[in-house]
Amino acid sequence: MSNRIIPSTCWECGTLCGALLTLDNAGRVAKVAPNPDHPTSKGAFCVKGIRGLPEWTDHPERLLHPLRRVGERGSGQWQRISWDDALDEIADGLAAVRAKHGPLALVGAVSGAFFSRGAIVALLLRLLGSPNWMINQDLCGGCRAVSDRLTGLNIGRGEDIENTRCSLLVGRNPHAADPIQWAALKRAKARSARLIVLDPYRTPAAEMADVWLSARPGTDGAIGLAMLHAMIRDRTYDTDFVARWCHGFEALVARVAECTPAWAASIADVAAADIERAAALYAEAPATFVGGHGIDAASNGVQTFRAFHALVAISGNLDRPGGNRRVKKPPGFRTYVELLHDKHFRLPEATERRTIGADRFPLWAGPEGWQTACHNASVIEAMLTDVPYPVRAAYISGVNIAVTYPDARRTLAALRSLDLLAVAAHSMNPTAAVADLVLPKTTTLEEEEVTLDPSGPNIAYTAAVPARGEARSDLEIAVGLLDRMRARGAITADLLPWRRQTEFNAHLLGNSGISLEKLRRDGWAQFPYELRDFEQRGFATPTGKVELYAEAAARHGLDPLPGYVAPRSAASDDFPLLLQTGFREKTYHHSRFRDQAWARKVSPDPEVRIHPTTAAAHGVAEGDWVVVAVRDGPGACRLRATITDRTQPGLLTTGMGWWLPEAPAPDYAALEINVNAALSYRAAADAMSGSVDIGGLPCRLWRLADTADA
């Protein structure tokens, strides 16, 4: 019998590339390859999908059975147990905490509602009576999401690079992060479309840009406001769109009156003429704004995004070919975020208002928040201090928060303090290592998923092969827990109507007219859509217009207009350098794949990129191990120097997600070479998204060999 090839979508990251899976006779995935016929990815793909995902699935160290801790927490002593025993023990633990401290003492953690597991974990917690679920979006795309919702744009992804005359990339490095976008930008460049790049680092995109602005980190908001100023001054904005669809234009005009390119140039340390040129190029519509993580996850991130979102609006580039397309979906289809806001699946509002962090960040946490999640940093504090109330049990799935949240030591201390910690994972990692029970999770090759691809417009489908060992999906785990909690009289509401993934997927597909059979056959489903659908429906804001002046922000006493918020901290004599974290590498996805030989061969060490003048001033040579400490940070981190003039003098650029599966448990070196060991999660936060800075951090550096003198 010959191998069989089936169409699927790589689900390993949010790019959602069309894939072809080759199945061997045993039904295992023998090969993952790009699908050149896929309508949105057109054959774009990356090594994480080709090698990372199948090797992860078939890894010899893959967790295949539930484990119970037998020694001290973190001692690395485990005993294999049955699923029934594991779920019974977790249910006992959750019920005991619930009885003693109330349902709000239970939390879930997951990456966010981009995968079905996000929605499932949120609903599981709601079922137990708790609105508390953690998502890592305050560290990821949270600032843009809050700005997008406040402004009412609903542009998510959907940059129409294929049809644009000008792309404006701000804090985005698609060369490493997104092969579909990178291929589209190269095609656009080949047909002479313009490219503007705002990035302190000379990325491959910066190298092909018409205008590259290498600004001081964290000052992009000033440049965005200056571009607004220039367009208003030159009357190059779309007067019709503004008159018909924008709320608060006059207030915006007043706000940016003083925000001249010269003003921004002095703040951002770039040439005013380059800002003028960027504004003029962007004004040659259609133009598309591509915002990235480099300006998100920052204590001024929402205000930075609001400046660029206002630019998209007043230039009329919303939902026009070559501009920024609003998220499209087929009528009747349900997205995960809609599910979270669906009144059938909600807790009483009074309970949701008690979501941890909803008092401080109402636009982020709780019922008004984007994903109704809680504020992570506040949850970690609640675990350690019982403020605002005790949090004593956690169910964590598909996130490695001991590595990926700032202040790894504190996160670990908080997890260790719990009465019950259950972690679902594919392989042992620093988060699972301190759990009481570890559950083997399916990988994305083993989960049949259906989702709206916001950059599509497309319904993406991921095919599944049978799970290895006893691995289960989040829905299966949730159903098992739910049954047991119900038997213990420990549930608040029956919010999870599905027992199987096919039922859940059928719910998402709703009456969209797109069938699971069609998706299984083709691997995707495109659907017809109209641009400018707002002409019928208006915008989802209090005024029904694009809110340049955001009424919801005003209601909470927050700045209703886009405005400049300076970076929280500047370099000083003690901490003379700035640290940028999270620079993406093609080999790794955050903390994933450190257990794969090919990836470690390509990227063996946690790199820190240092400008030659900075390296010379610190006596650092290529390949030296160095130590980096951040002002007001909880500790230091060891990294390996790469000397390059791609980064700015005085700016250290590093990645994230480092730990070593071969190092001793339970930390696996995550407190030594993981940059989050050096970052604080208790620093000043964005007033709207609760995000703290993971870049632009004042820091100092010394050679590891000189540690004794430092």
Ligand SMILES: Nc1nc2c(c(=O)[nH]1)N[C@H]1C(S)=C(S)[C@@H](COP(=O)(O)OP(=O)(O)OC[C@H]3O[C@@H](n4cnc5c(=O)[nH]c(N)nc54)[C@H](O)[C@@H]3O)O[C@H]1N2
């Ligand atoms: N290979 C790989 N791909 C990934 C991921 C991965 O881990 N590995 N992760 C995925 C995820 S979850 C995300 S969120 C995305 C993130 O991917 P992107 O959105 O591209 O974001 P980053 O790679 O964090 O940073 C992009 C650029 O921002 C720049 N930058 C840093 N600080 C500033 C600043 O203050 N201003 C400006 N203008 N630029 C700044 C950096 O120099 C960098 O070039 O990537 C996704 N794709």
Ligand SMILES: Nc1nc2c(c(=O)[nH]1)N[C@H]1C(S)=C(S)[C@@H](COP(=O)(O)OP(=O)(O)OC[C@H]3O[C@@H](n4cnc5c(=O)[nH]c(N)nc54)[C@H](O)[C@@H]3O)O[C@H]1N2
């Ligand atoms: N300092 C600093 N911290 C950061 C960032 C930064 O730039 N700097 N970036 C932040 C960002 S943007 C993000 S998104 C978070 C990421 O944070 P995490 O989501 O915690 O990171 P991952 O390592 O991607 O996922 C952790 C585990 O979840 C499972 N998993 C999650 N998603 C998938 C999936 O799609 N497929 C498979 N097979 N397994 C999965 C795997 O078991 C993996 O080991 O980190 C954030 N933390």
Ligand code: SF4
């Ligand atoms: S970029 Fe790579 S990991 Fe992400 S979906 Fe595409 S192939 Fe998969």
Ligand SMILES: [Mo]
């Ligand atoms: Mo992310």
